[in-house]
Amino acid sequence: xxxxxxxxRSAGRQRDAARTRAEIxxxxxxxxxxxGYTGARVDEIAARIHTTxxxxxxxxxxxxxxxxxxxxxxxxxxxxxxQQLDVEHLDPAAAIRRLAxxxxxxxxxxxxxxxxxxxxxxxxxxxxxxxxxxxxxxxPAIEVIGRILDEGRAQGVFTADVDAVDxxxxxxxxCFFRVANRHTFGALFARDLTAADRREYYRTMLGDMxxxxxxxxxSG
Amino acid sequence: xxxxxxxxRSAGRQRDAARTRAEIxxxxxxxxxxxGYTGARVDEIAARIHTTxxxxxxxxxxxxxxxxxxxxxxxxxxxxxxQQLDVEHLDPAAAIRRLAxxxxxxxxxxxxxxxxxxxxxxxxxxxxxxxxxxxxxxxPAIEVIGRILDEGRAQGVFTADVDAVDxxxxxxxxCFFRVANRHTFGALFARDLTAADRREYYRTMLGDMxxxxxxxxxSG
DNA sequence: GCTGCAATTAACTACCTAGTGAGTTAAGCC
DNA sequence: GGCTTAACTCACTAGGTAGTTAATTGCAGC
Numbered sequence: 001x002x003x004x005x006x007x008x009r010s011a012g013r014q015r016d017a018a019r020t021r022a023e024i025x026x027x028x029x030x031x032x033x034x035x036g037y038t039g040a041r042v043d044e045i046a047a048r049i050h051t052t053x054x055x056x057x058x059x060x061x062x063x064x065x066x067x068x069x070x071x072x073x074x075x076x077x078x079x080x081x082x083q084q085l086d087v088e089h090l091d092p093a094a095a096i097r098r099l100a101x102x103x104x105x106x107x108x109x110x111x112x113x114x115x116x117x118x119x120x121x122x123x124x125x126x127x128x129x130x131x132x133x134x135x136x137x138x139x140p141a142i143e144v145i146g147r148i149l150d151e152g153r154a155q156g157v158f159t160a161d162v163d164a165v166d167x168x169x170x171x172x173x174x175c176f177f178r179v180a181n182r183h184t185f186g187a188l189f190a191r192d193l194t195a196a197d198r199r200e201y202y203r204t205m206l207g208d209m210x211x212x213x214x215x216x217x218x219s220g
Numbered sequence: 221x222x223x224x225x226x227x228x229r230s231a232g233r234q235r236d237a238a239r240t241r242a243e244i245x246x247x248x249x250x251x252x253x254x255x256g257y258t259g260a261r262v263d264e265i266a267a268r269i270h271t272t273x274x275x276x277x278x279x280x281x282x283x284x285x286x287x288x289x290x291x292x293x294x295x296x297x298x299x300x301x302x303q304q305l306d307v308e309h310l311d312p313a314a315a316i317r318r319l320a321x322x323x324x325x326x327x328x329x330x331x332x333x334x335x336x337x338x339x340x341x342x343x344x345x346x347x348x349x350x351x352x353x354x355x356x357x358x359x360p361a362i363e364v365i366g367r368i369l370d371e372g373r374a375q376g377v378f379t380a381d382v383d384a385v386d387x388x389x390x391x392x393x394x395c396f397f398r399v400a401n402r403h404t405f406g407a408l409f410a411r412d413l414t415a416a417d418r419r420e421y422y423r424t425m426l427g428d429m430x431x432x433x434x435x436x437x438x439s440g
Numbered sequence: 441g442c443t444g445c446a447a448t449t450a451a452c453t454a455c456c457t458a459g460t461g462a463g464t465t466a467a468g469c470c
Numbered sequence: 471g472g473c474t475t476a477a478c479t480c481a482c483t484a485g486g487t488a489g490t491t492a493a494t495t496g497c498a499g500c
Contacts, residue, residue: 165411
């Protein structure tokens, strides 16, 4: 908490541990998201924020630990956003649709997060698994979905045999695929899943899909 | 000379261009799927089939071209399998469910393909885009879905405003996510999306979801 | 059995890359 | 001002890494 930052000195950066650490984390997030874990270069991260590679090892210990810190930070951001979910004042169908749309918007707004998750899956979630903090965070979204499902079933509008985690998977699958696989899908089928003028269409499609499932006929 | 080496004509593998090329492609597929494009090692691919790195450059020119060849080969395999789709003798609802289930089964049976597609998306589909052959292959699945949709609408059972490509995206999203993201999803929500004893449940869920969407109420 | 060429081998190059050893400088404290 | 230490810099290592040069060998056609 430096009250006054004197103007930058000619040689070397100002000494500000918190800022340096935060900058490393931010640029590392971009680099890992862009290049993948193996493709990211520690030197490049250092160069982009005008520090040295040595500082990265000073603060994070290793490339692996840096990547783990990046993932932890990214997931913490998501969970924080989920805390602000406010859909339970709606009727169950509207609440689920709204929640799905918020997931949809979130994925679209954070493509780098999507890339990080894809990359972490290529590595079979080894960093997340090793992380102390990520697993402990429980997901507000799951709890919200659980309560909406209970209410919807109590009212008799939801007929599907599904729990909150699997419904979350269904919603995430649609939102994630649309962003993560847009490049290959676009190349193969000549359709841009993230085109601005189709955005509302897909948002509605998602809600219709989830509600179609929850309220549909399940006799076979 | 090499009295110590009893079998084989002492030094070197047998000369068989087709076999060598095929082996390179097969092992390269595994390596790229496991390690990602940047993480894969040309030396390692060569070592695993007891040839030299030079042969890889002899047959494929560069690491990038090798990866492109791997993608081309993988996609060709898929399209070939799609040729054998035989669902149009069923009524539209059953046909769509069956087709979705075949996609589901295919994704589950080919996790390495899923990984390759994830990896190629990290690279923004640059290799697929550069490929001469992949784009030309048109997708039998899209055409089959298109005909089923037409028939379903003609019969009045399908009400959703969707075309074949977007419906294919919906089905793929569910199947792809379940395999591709199973590691992070499992670590975060303690649920194994690919557990054998939940397989039928998810298969049914997919069909219910797609048919719930196609036959559901779309008034909002 | 010789010859031309495709297939294969081995030994390189030139650069990259994660990680480190060890010293230097600024800031807070007395 | 002098001391302490966190924050920072610089130069280095040791092993990897894609790609190459050039020589060799087996096989098909003659």
